[in-house]
Amino acid sequence: MSEVTPRIAVLVxxxxxxxxxxxxxxxxxxxxxRLVWHADQELPLVDAVVLPGGFSYGDYLRCGAIxxxxxxxxxxxxxxxxxxxxxxxxxxFQILCEAGLLPGVLRPNASLEFVCADVPVRVERADTxxxxxxxxxxxxxxxxxxxxxxxxxxxxxxxxxVVFRYARGANPNGSERDIAGVVNADGHVLGLMPHPEHxxxxxxxxxxxxxxxxxxxxAARERLYARA
Amino acid sequence: xxxxxxxxxxxxxxxxxxEAVESSLRQLGFPVDEARVGRVIDLDVQAxxxxxxxxxxxRMCERLLANPxxxxxxxxxxx
Numbered sequence: 001m002s003e004v005t006p007r008i009a010v011l012v013x014x015x016x017x018x019x020x021x022x023x024x025x026x027x028x029x030x031x032x033x034r035l036v037w038h039a040d041q042e043l044p045l046v047d048a049v050v051l052p053g054g055f056s057y058g059d060y061l062r063c064g065a066i067x068x069x070x071x072x073x074x075x076x077x078x079x080x081x082x083x084x085x086x087x088x089x090x091x092x093f094q095i096l097c098e099a100g101l102l103p104g105v106l107r108p109n110a111s112l113e114f115v116c117a118d119v120p121v122r123v124e125r126a127d128t129x130x131x132x133x134x135x136x137x138x139x140x141x142x143x144x145x146x147x148x149x150x151x152x153x154x155x156x157x158x159x160x161x162v163v164f165r166y167a168r169g170a171n172p173n174g175s176e177r178d179i180a181g182v183v184n185a186d187g188h189v190l191g192l193m194p195h196p197e198h199x200x201x202x203x204x205x206x207x208x209x210x211x212x213x214x215x216x217x218x219a220a221r222e223r224l225y226a227r228a
Numbered sequence: 229x230x231x232x233x234x235x236x237x238x239x240x241x242x243x244x245x246x247e248a249v250e251s252s253l254r255q256l257g258f259p260v261d262e263a264r265v266g267r268v269i270d271l272d273v274q275a276x277x278x279x280x281x282x283x284x285x286x287r288m289c290e291r292l293l294a295n296p297x298x299x300x301x302x303x304x305x306x307x
Contacts, residue, residue: 112244
């Protein structure tokens, strides 16, 4: 019997530019992807939501600050409030922080330069819905490409919420405590600066991002079984 | 009613823009010990009194104009 196909929404904001890549990668890994326009008031029936990279609303004011108030984000906040799986990549991470769904905030890179590079990222927790296909301590190579990825953590952020860290000496943006990705306290909302959707097809470089997205597809499939 | 909001990076928050400006000013020979770069937002607000305008702008700052984790703000309400 073939596996059932979970549904994953990928949000599209004006200025998103990795939405199609995220949709392609998730589809390649077995998900049925629905693109959701930022002005939509409701999400379709889905098992997970992905906020893609890009420059939503031109990154005006602060990156993610305007996107958080879009109608679709209200629906995402309600979805997350019910324990729904939400993954924010790069600009998606920035939006989740501004929306208060994740702790902290992303600030301009310490170098003030845009960075575009494959970086080694250590998996600190392999027990989240986004990392079950990884080993604890495993080093993944995933590209980053951002101008504002310097993570500022609230003082009380526990290490148990840090899911990804840049490998020693490979912090591309000056993030505090080398943090590359954090999860909410309940463990079902994750944001990260590296782009797993750009590291899925080995033909194009490292394929480690597939471990992250395939973990999400697995978790979404479990949610689908649970609601079936 | 005209008003101006000044948004600044909080003390202790890394401000790479400020550091770049500071080092440029030094290179130009100016005696600068520190520069911090913030943001100015000029507003024209519908309000019948300065207090009312100030209250509205405070709510704007809390909701959108500043991120309280990293930024402080100051409101100047004009005549």
